[in-house]
Amino acid sequence: MRTTPFTDPDVLSEADVQAFVDGSLSPERNEQVQRYLRTRPDEARRVGFYERLNREMQQSFEHIDGDVAQPPFATLARFSLIVAGCTGWLRQHLRAIVAALLLAVCAAGGWVWATRVPATVLDAGALMVLEHVLQPASVPAAAAAPLLHTTAPDLSSLGWQPVERSTAQVGPFARANGFIYRNSAGDFAVLLSVRDWTAPAQPQWQARRVGEVRLLGWTTAHTRFVLAGRAQMRGLMRAADLMTMR
Template sequence: MKFRGPLHQPPVSEADIQAYSDGTLAGARAAHVRRYLAGRPGEWHRILFYRRLNAQIRDAFPEHADQAARAAQPRTAPARRARVLRYAIAFAAALALAGVALAWVAVSEPSQQMLNNAAVMALMEAENARPEALPEGAARPPFDFRPAGMRFLGGGEVRVGPFSSAQRYLYESSDGQRVVLLAGRAWLASDAPQWSAHRAGPLRLLMWRARGTRWVLAGDARTRGLMRAADLATLAPPH
């Protein structure tokens, strides 16, 4: 009766034979294969053939053989630690980039006070500007204020801080009063769709926030249709 090894060990497979021939099988499994081959002398001829073939392949493609040998080696504890360290560094870098992005968003969003000051300055400039310097259609109006008796004159971008800007839109009431609408980013602020009013001397500022945008409508407190325009902006979506 031939010796086949302990009953709890699995039978020798073709993959075991190939790994044993390549020299990549170690430990108890390699000993099990040796015991198996001890009872089958004919199998040794196949093992020798595989080993000669592997040697010829290594001689013909030394670089590929080295790569295959490195890939066949088990991962050691230092390799696992290095892999974990790389993941930790990548995660920390991602967190740092996210922090930088949030910081940039924070400094590039104009505050309510910055936008109010810019609206007052823009209104003073608009009141002193000549009509031919404000061609109609220079920018697309975000709201239609014609039901409030106002026509759109034009618009463009204005700086409101060292790192922030806003969009300026200029309207004119039926009695010739200029009205300025400013829009600044407000991604980090919650919505406040109902407008609120603030007096700045003879001027009135109407403010609201919606869909990541901070709005300020500025005009003389006596301008006809000013609050009606704010109602149109807050009760209907932008164009």
């Protein structure tokens, strides 16, 4: 059995702590250390911490296949070296890590800003689509494909039917998608939507008018919507009501 001579009773050295925690002291000297610790609460707390850490390290490594059993303090020393090495690596590369994180945040913010679509830009896209739709023979007179009825918002209660899909470029990296509707009177309306992560919520639609065209816009779940049609079109505002109430 390895023994370690007990040092000055007024000072507990690291060698004393190591021998005590490893259990390599003789019973007589072990009792001396225990008596010493009972009179030194601060030292007792320190030794208790080492005992717990030593026990955890021993349990962590005792079941590793092929490993040679090591004294608990040797395991603790190896663990301390690993922690110190990781800390040193982090300290050495801290600037690079911070710079990479800042670049990632800036890139994400730049992408969000580049894909933002102001309401006025979406309105302009809807106006262009509506202007094209109002030209003769621009929309097929045949009934819409059945798929449109399953993907487009259902406005059949107003006599509105989707007749065609629609898209509009509303920014360098943004494209609005939607549908063209025809009501029972043969008037057309355009519904467009686009994702905008910077758009605040606006669940209630707001109306704007450009000449003879009325535009009804709202925003939900960071998605802008606009419904455009002739100001006198029957059911235009009721259609916006139906879609904003869903």
